[in-house]
């Protein structure tokens with residue numbers, strides 16, 4: 001390459017997280033010459049796709065989102081088959097707690113109604129049945145909920161690794177430690193300047209997670225998002241013969257925090273006796289680009305350990321393997337994500353924000369369809385970029 005001769009690709013993906021890699025894979029499957037540009041090392045754990053596991057569930061309180069998870073499940077199966085590796089484990093998904101609360105995860109009874117509508121199975125449980133079956137303790141008597149057997153968890157590192165491997169096998173050039181500094185769309189394509197080089201693309205996918213606004217602002221755009229650093233911890237199971245489903249607990253907020261917790265069973269792809277339990281607290285909003293501490297927050301971990309001590313007697317209450325992860329969430333939780341072509345710049349597709357891991361293959365494919373076909377087979381109306 002010379003100063004006057006930038007490297008050309010049909011599709012350049014900015015961001016080598018889960019969605020960026022899925023988009024690169026999807027574009028390569030369609031015969032495009034593709035490059036992924038990632039500011040950190042490839043497969044790093046410094047952004048939203050860090051960590052080992054994510055919750056997988058079919059239930060949503062909104063019909064379009066439930067339909068998208070069903071579409072997404074097919075794409076996970078296709079990816080697993082193509083890569084000959086299991087990524088999605090159906091260990092069951094338990095939603096329980098105060099059925100009058102509604103939060104960014106959803107709402108228990110509304111989600112059950114959608115499961116009914118789609119003919120998807122679940123079992124309704126009262127507080128005592130939840131305690132007996134899943135070894136929770138001292139739940140308020142009015143708590144109830146359901147377990148949905150097709151939910152469970154996804155193997156995050158396995159997914160990233162497989163997507164990168166598949167993309168590379170299809171000819172994708174994936175470059176770490178090459179931060180995009182500037183992108184300039186024009187009628188014929190998009191020029192990109194990185195720390196290391198200059199590029200030219202017919203189409204660009206911005207899958208930059210919590211860093212998206214720093215790329216959009218110079219183009220006169222800004223997504224209305226909130227950035228947080230969320231902490232997680234593992235706890236040792238005392239009974240080696242018992243395992244938990246993935247679970248999410250809906251509760252009324254306290255004066256200090258949202259009072260929401262979630263957890264997993266053991267990772268079926270790993271050895272060991274640890275299960276993750278974490279708070280879903282939106283505390284201490286970060287600046288953009290995110291200035292994350294990179295370590296778990298003492299308050300979030302002590303609240304989680306207290307909750308485990310009181311309600312999960314089957315776990316050793318001493319938290320271990322603490323970590324944190326940056327998340328970008330839309331200010332308006334009902335929209336869930338931002339996904340669409342950038343208004344006025346139809347050569348650029350953007351995905352950002354939300355609890356998106358369960359949709360990873362679908363989000364990647366949708367970005368590529370929007371760029372190459374100017375439409376997508378998926379109903380993404382609520383995510384559109386204003």
Ligand SMILES: Cc1cc2nc3c(=O)[nH]c(=O)nc-3n(C[C@H](O)[C@H](O)[C@H](O)COP(=O)(O)OP(=O)(O)OC[C@H]3O[C@@H](n4cnc5c(N)ncnc54)[C@H](O)[C@@H]3O)c2cc1C
Nearest residue numbers: 015017018019039047048049055180209211355356357358
């Ligand atoms: C604690 C936590 C729990 C979660 N739990 C769930 C769950 O249970 N279920 C679920 O479905 N989802 C969950 N999520 C959300 C899910 O993990 C994210 O939606 C998903 O990982 C986002 O992937 P991404 O590729 O969009 O973003 P990221 O993984 O953040 O990737 C963006 C990438 O872009 C790179 N980048 C940014 N700017 C530039 C630039 N200028 N140049 C080059 N590269 C750049 C970044 O370095 C990063 O690698 C959770 C998230 C967190 C943090």
